[in-house]
């Protein structure tokens with residue numbers, strides 16, 4: 001298709017700009033909700049390419065939407081940009097590449113949108129790693145009238161379809177009473193004991209979980225000195241499952257573990273939700289198949305493994321519940337043991353292998369948008385599949 005060749009060539013012409021943008025983000029890693037420099041850099045680039053940009057959407061100062069295209073499009077395609085980094089590891093999830101590939105696709109398409117009759121959005125999505133910025137954007141209605149949402153995540157494998165676990169994060173605090181641990185232990189209430197019992201309760205619960213469920217946490221506060229009975233202990237946990245109903249059931253079981261632990265230790269307990277509920281991923285197969293064809297046409301080999309294995313959670317899952325969505329991955333290096341959230345992955349994401357994956361992703365994303373703009377049958381298949389999938393329970 002002639003448009004595709006021209007748009008792939010456009011990505012190549014933009015490669016210096018895109019690499020520089022990716023490297024800038026990589027050198028300025030910013031944590032969830034604090035991505036001010038990153039958002040500014042990305043929106044300036046979009047404005048310079050005649051995108052209409054609205055900053056601070058969905059009540060999130062570092063979120064944005066950039067638009068280009070015709071008034072009455074055949075399709076509106078949203079490319080999702082993530083740009084938050086990880087504490088102490090920097091861009092070890094490669095979100096600098098996600099932002100840049102999504103913007104690269106949009107910039108390459110921009111001059112052709114009149115001829116294609118399409119509209120492109122770049123949705124700047126803060127806080128994927130903690131909190132779930134896209135959930136606020138979904139609630140703000142930013143995906144209304146969008147026909148497809150796409151992004152490419154760097155990974156240790158190139159795959160098109162991958163589930164994601166629904167997740168709730170929470171923080172628990174136990175409150176006891178300090179006392180001299182040797183001279184007057186009988187006058188103390190040991191908040192750390194409550195925490196240890198909570199972990200023991202959860203370990204017992206873990207034996208009875210469904211295979212797809214996960215409960216994991218860390219103790220963030222376990223006392224001040226060994227000779228003081230700890231009057232305060234705190235921890236953070238994640239609860240996950242493929243199934244939203246089961247996740248909600250498990251949440252109740254986890255809360256019961258905390259309350260029982262507090263009762264046993266004589267401590268008080270408070271439980272706080274951290275961030276929003278992440279929903280499971282609903283991969284649109286019709287959309288993914290088009291993406292796969294384009295990716296393979298660019299010479300990339302797809303190694304699809306089981307969809308329900310090696311899963312994490314993402315707020316893209318919430319987007320996938322309201323609009324046909326794909327979240328494919330492209331191998332960042334040729335070493336399968338270089339996995340995300342590691343130093344080696346961070347290094348690769350800021351180097352030549354990151355540039356390669358990012359440019360490849362930008363091309364495949366842009367080519368997929370061309371198919372959506374020009375092929376009504378493909379659009380119908382995507383919509384029919386989305387309509388047939390059941391809605392989540394709330």
Ligand SMILES: [Zn+2]
Pocket residue numbers: 093129340341
């Ligand atoms: Zn990550």
Ligand SMILES: [Zn+2]
Pocket residue numbers: 093094095128153
């Ligand atoms: Zn990530």
